[in-house]
Amino acid sequence: MNVRRRLISGTASVATAALALGALSACSSSSAATDNANGTDTFDVVASFYPMAFLAERIGGSHVHVTSLTSPGQEPHDLEISARQTASIEESDAVLYLKNLQPSVDSVVAQSGVRTKIDAASLTTLEKHGTEVGGHAAAHDSQQSAEDAGLDPHIWLDPVRYAQVARGVGKAFEKADPDHAAAYRKNTATLVGQLDDLNTRYQNGLRSTKTKVFITTHAAFGYLAERYGLTEEAVNGLDPESEPSVKRVRELEKLAKADGVSTVFYETLVSDKTAKTVAQDADLRTDVLDPIEGITAKSRGDDYFSVMDANLTALRKALGAS
Numbered sequence: 001m002n003v004r005r006r007l008i009s010g011t012a013s014v015a016t017a018a019l020a021l022g023a024l025s026a027c028s029s030s031s032a033a034t035d036n037a038n039g040t041d042t043f044d045v046v047a048s049f050y051p052m053a054f055l056a057e058r059i060g061g062s063h064v065h066v067t068s069l070t071s072p073g074q075e076p077h078d079l080e081i082s083a084r085q086t087a088s089i090e091e092s093d094a095v096l097y098l099k100n101l102q103p104s105v106d107s108v109v110a111q112s113g114v115r116t117k118i119d120a121a122s123l124t125t126l127e128k129h130g131t132e133v134g135g136h137a138a139a140h141d142s143q144q145s146a147e148d149a150g151l152d153p154h155i156w157l158d159p160v161r162y163a164q165v166a167r168g169v170g171k172a173f174e175k176a177d178p179d180h181a182a183a184y185r186k187n188t189a190t191l192v193g194q195l196d197d198l199n200t201r202y203q204n205g206l207r208s209t210k211t212k213v214f215i216t217t218h219a220a221f222g223y224l225a226e227r228y229g230l231t232e233e234a235v236n237g238l239d240p241e242s243e244p245s246v247k248r249v250r251e252l253e254k255l256a257k258a259d260g261v262s263t264v265f266y267e268t269l270v271s272d273k274t275a276k277t278v279a280q281d282a283d284l285r286t287d288v289l290d291p292i293e294g295i296t297a298k299s300r301g302d303d304y305f306s307v308m309d310a311n312l313t314a315l316r317k318a319l320g321a322s
Helices: 003-027 050-063 083-091 103-111 159-176 178-205 222-227 246-259 273-282 304-319
Strands: 043-047 064-068 094-097 116-119 132-134 213-216 231-234 263-266 285-288
Touching: 043 050, 043 083, 050 064, 050 094, 050 159, 050 178, 050 304, 083 103, 094 103, 094 159, 116 159, 159 178, 159 222, 178 222, 178 304, 213 246, 213 304, 222 231, 246 273, 263 273, 263 304, 273 285, 285 304
Parallel strands: 043 064, 043 094, 094 116, 213 231, 213 263, 263 285
Antiparallel strands: 132 231
16 A cells, blocks of 8 residues: 555545544543543543553553554554544543654544643654665765655654653643652653663664664664664665565665675564565565564564564674674
8 A cells, every 4th residue: 555545545534533523522521531431530541553552551550541543463554543433532631643654643633622632743853764764874876765755753763762752741641630740750750761771772782783784674763773873774665565666676785785784674564575575686584673563463572672672683683793
């Protein structure tokens, strides 16, 4: 599915959801934590997909009930909001999402009357990334095309940016649910400390490597590459299911030889067909580098931290870390 088709189907879904939203708002106006969609006294948060749900759960602890709009194993870019999900957003105390990642979510949130809307993209900085990102990308001859370049939403794969988002989410929870502000501050500090430790593991683990270049099928790791002095070369751009050009595949074959690349990485929620094709043509191996858009049985870990550590292991092996 290409980006254009996603946007069209997302728009259709939003139109249906908007009707449900209008009907719902006429009969439901309460969003207080003591009278929420769960019928409980917890702070009810709707998260757009796994990285947002993970933050809400870790920061909220026992005081928060979290519902994710994106099911495990579902490609988040393809999410189409249902009428029931629209209702859950309207009845919640807060919605935590990442603007520009899921158009249908953006539209429904914009129209909803939910009291607290937390856009993770507004809590850190986003950059334009194409198929080539990182340390020595500018030294290569190939230029990003206008259609390749766009604001990269994959901020959670950089522990430093993710920690910035966590701080912002914690403050938003404190303001929206002041009765439990102390707990949110404590939980946020703990999570930020864990993210700082993860950043240190990556810094130490990727400091000395034989090559700084890695190839992925999906340009999800631009922030990570920049943070640790690496260069990500992606077969596709920010759209994980777009078809690569023959020219791009040939470029990657030449690059692999020039930069000592050994591996083509693919992800868990998208077919590995492209990775295997590129790897076979260039005589490379394949491995998983997980963008952590959802946790499934195929994930190399059961939460954000364990999968990030598995990614570090895979990168160290591919880059020839000492």
